Amino acid sequence: MSKINPFIQIRRDLHLIPELGFKEFKTQSYLLNYLNSLPQEYIEIKTWKTGIFVRIKGLSPSKTIGYRADIDGLPIVEETGLPFKSNHENEMHACGHDMHMSIALGLITHFVHNRINDNLLFIFQPAEEGPGGAEPMLNTDIMTEWKPDMILALHIAPEYAVGEIAVKEGLLFANTSELFIDLKGKGGHAAYPHHTNDMVVAACSLVSQLQTIIARNVDPLDSAVITIGKITGGTVQNIIAENARLEGTIRTLSVESMKKVKKRIEAIVHGVGVGYECEVKIDYGSMYHQVYNEEQLTREFMEFVRKETNIHVIKCKEAMTGEDFGYMLEEIPGFMFWLGVQSEYGLHHAKLNPNEDAIVTAINFISKYISYKGN
Template sequence: MTLKNEQLLSIYQQLHQIPELGLEEFETHKFLQNVISAMNQEYLEYRTIDLLPTALLVKVEGKKHTKRIGYRTDIDALPIEEKTGLTFASKTKGRMHACGHDIHMTVALGILDYFASHQPEFDLIFIFQPSEENHSGGMQLYNSGVLDEWMPDEIYAFHDNPNLPTGAIGSLNGTLFAGTCEIHADFEGLSGHAAFPHAANDMAVAVSAFVLQLQTVVSRNVDPIEGGVVTIGHVVAGDTGNVIAGHAHVDGTIRSLTQVNNLNMQRRVRVIAEGVALTYGCEVKLTLHQGGYLPVENNHETTTDFMNYMSQTPGINFIETKPAMTGEDFGFLLSKIPGTMFWLGVNSPYSLHSEKMAPDTNAIELGIQAMTGYLEHRFETLSAK
């Protein structure tokens, strides 16, 4: 079959209603299989992964097998209670496709359906990847070895952008998204009565010093031209107002546009934690977890070709964007495989991860048209080499 606009909209709405967290996307996986099974099967081959049972790889056999192009979409959702008021809102309490992965999947299915009926010049590898939001699904998939025999020579993916006009394509050469690193820290002291602070060791004070000192990491340790982010978004200390807290916990994030800078910021966070432990006579357990969330560094050759095509093709609204401090585990795949990530505009007044995020679904058809056109162009370019 060749999916019509109304069918694509129905697919999007059905995916939006069944959001699942990373590594739990079993209903989503089944839905994807059902949609793909209705496509022309002449050129399709499937592959699954024992270690990632919700992942799905589909190869579209090309006329030639000398090149492979990869296309990746993420499939997981977020632990957010939806408040969009849509008639097709999430059916699962506390779960929502607030990051637009339902849009990502629908566009991927549209591209796959086109090439299932229009055999590509070279092999196309579609990757339906679980757990982008957590657990480094891209890194796990790559390390599983499932791609070894189907390893793409280059790879592409997009993220929807509520701040861009509907259907606009945005990208840039170099780093598109930041690399991220999670901060988790526990401070252990001695609790006691609020009236006798000298007989206790107050972790509310210690954790406050830690949070304040972290503000110097970017302002005094990072080149201002490069920039970076250190944010503590969760702080817990004590249980009640008249008891000195003997324990405190914080969660946060480090974000940087280069891996070198990210590692430098991680070192500074660790030094500050050790300094707080020494100054306040407490124990600090610090965990810094980056996993596969490396900076999304677009390859110069593929991205130059991508940007030239998108900017010169009639009907495509191309916008050269600036780097963003958002994170994406596609950065790990780009560290292994040259390729390009781009934005697809969905023109929503609400941001990514908002409980009211509702993309303009007209972007689906425009995204499919832009990417099928580009891939056809890319096949011609590679054939001419």
């Protein structure tokens, strides 16, 4: 039996221990153990909460190139049946962050042994799935000291084959915001509805009204989404509900549309409060800035990969996906791209099973690109 590639094994080890945002203690420990096993002469390691900064000193640096990998999992019960499926109940690497980490470790290993002229900064970021780790990491003293001049990141894409990447200049991922709306009225006996303010009825009315925002308040040539994914309310079948809660998400392709959508939500919610004589509160939870790829760097990356590697580059369309890497791109020129991993099941699915060959593929072509940029 042939020996498994060490970075595929690392991915499997990490897949066993998915952890939610800012709770990635085992993950951080695993990463640090590996990083500390590497030659330490030209490497510096600093931690922030459950995240890690890794700096590799260049031979004669004129700039710093950054690379970001996210490290958290999702609250999903895994259904892959894999021999290395999650050991953590109700938690899974269903977004491929285990792949992201193993690729980053492969790149670090390569550049520790094959130093280039420029400095490199690798960022293992917690809480990408929520509540968001990119923005607070940007504001650390470590980032101030080691801030890169450019930065890149990838995200696995089940719909593309191994050996394919997808990317575009400009807007890649949408602006996103969570949405939580709590309604509180007067409950009571089901036989006396006229003595109550039914929050189930109010919540249903609110859901219908929220959908009119996209149809009637957003430019048809723009794009926006309001999705209510969860409604809770009431206690038993014969009591009129005193409380209800809506949980959802907002996604827009422009910052202006996000502001407009939220303004309309607030107006509609206020109207429901008046109309149903209830208290209504809005919480936007985590908000992620759009992922906007710097045009020149992205074009240069696409041209390099086409000419210097055997990777097939696909120019994709923007997506309503949310990614807090957008905060880093707001401060640092750079880009994100999709990495093909050819899985039958998509992101955030309990049966997501990426093709692990993509790990070695990614390490090889990204190390070539970083070497080209840093020498």
